[in-house]
Amino acid sequence: MVDLVLNNYIKTSTYQYIIDKLNEDGALHFSLIDPDPIRQSPNKAAKMAILAEEAGTDAILVGGSTAFDQAYVDKTIELIKKKVEIPIIIFPGGVANVSEKADAIFFMSVLNSKNPYFIIGQQALGSYLIKLSGLEHISMGYLIIEPGASAGWISDAKLMPRKKPKLTAAYSLAAEMFGFKLIYLEAGSGGEKIPSEILKLCSSILNVPLIAGGGVNNKEDARTFVESGANIIVMGSFLENNLLKDKGASLKVIIDEIKETAIESENKKFQKL
Ligand code: 1GP
Numbered sequence: 001m002v003d004l005v006l007n008n009y010i011k012t013s014t015y016q017y018i019i020d021k022l023n024e025d026g027a028l029h030f031s032l033i034d035p036d037p038i039r040q041s042p043n044k045a046a047k048m049a050i051l052a053e054e055a056g057t058d059a060i061l062v063g064g065s066t067a068f069d070q071a072y073v074d075k076t077i078e079l080i081k082k083k084v085e086i087p088i089i090i091f092p093g094g095v096a097n098v099s100e101k102a103d104a105i106f107f108m109s110v111l112n113s114k115n116p117y118f119i120i121g122q123q124a125l126g127s128y129l130i131k132l133s134g135l136e137h138i139s140m141g142y143l144i145i146e147p148g149a150s151a152g153w154i155s156d157a158k159l160m161p162r163k164k165p166k167l168t169a170a171y172s173l174a175a176e177m178f179g180f181k182l183i184y185l186e187a188g189s190g191g192e193k194i195p196s197e198i199l200k201l202c203s204s205i206l207n208v209p210l211i212a213g214g215g216v217n218n219k220e221d222a223r224t225f226v227e228s229g230a231n232i233i234v235m236g237s238f239l240e241n242n243l244l245k246d247k248g249a250s251l252k253v254i255i256d257e258i259k260e261t262a263i264e265s266e267n268k269k270f271q272k273l
Contacts, residue, residue, distance in 0.1 A: 014103045015104065027262035028233070028258075031060050031061065031239055032064075035063070035097075036064050036072075042079045046076075051244070058086060060088045061090075062076060062080065063091030073099050087103040088103050089102060090104070094122055106138055106184070109140075109180075111141050112143050112159070113157050114157070118155045140211075141182070143184070145159060145188075145195075146192075147188055148186075148187070148191070165197045172210075181209075181273050182209050191214055194212055204229065209232060210231050222254045238250075
């Protein structure tokens with residue numbers, strides 16, 4: 001479904017689309033699809049993207065910690081692009097995820113990694129490719145909270161403690177002060193969700209949009225996230241387990257809940273940086 005905001009984004013940028021759509025809806029839902037040959041073929045990924053768009057998701061994220069094959073990532077994005085109108089954003093697990101076929105890339109830094117390779121190293125390696133391809137890059141500070149799952153292990157993160165919200169809030173604020181346009185809090189795929197106290201504290205001090213993901217599986221999870229101040233909810237495993245089975249029906253229930261909760265809650269407005 002093409003609405004006004006989407007039309008406008010086609011003329012401007014994906015980042016502009018995110019800000020405008022957030023200001024219009026109050027909260028967004030992004031669908032994460034992993035271009036991993038062990039998980040799904042590009043064809044299956046495209047079918048999932050169509051169903052997610054029909055269910056009301058606001059963007060498709062393509063990426064994963066274990067996607068190492070550039071050609072496979074290209075093929076997956078190319079097929080999805082033919083089938084959906086919403087933006088496709090690369091959520092890179094590494095340099096091999098850079099593909100000029102997408103609309104944009106989250107140019108992200110794992111700020112609580114113990115290894116500088118994940119903070120600036122692989123970003124430096126990918127920077128020329130991104131520049132030359134003209135791919136829109138949206139800077140994003142990424143923080144991995146306990147338990148962290150594969151993302152935490154692969155990025156060698158010093159996991160943010162679940163019971164110390166102030167630590168994650170301080171890292172988030174520092175990321176905003178560095179100029180990151182988005183802050184992404186990740187608890188790891190398929191694991192325990194980010195505690196509400198962390199989301200509440202981060203949301204209360206940040207001026208940039210707060211993305212949250214990991215373990216969101218039902219409308220109650222989604223409602224809690226939005227009520228706690230998450231502006232964008234990312235879901236991955238749920239899509240893999242349910243989208244094709246029920247043709248997006250259960251995802252629609254969750255996305256409707258996100259939009260309704262956002263209308264009920266008082267949401268801050270965002271400005272483009
Ligand atoms: C995105 O890693 C998450 O932040 C995806 O987590 O697979 O649990 O939805 P799920």
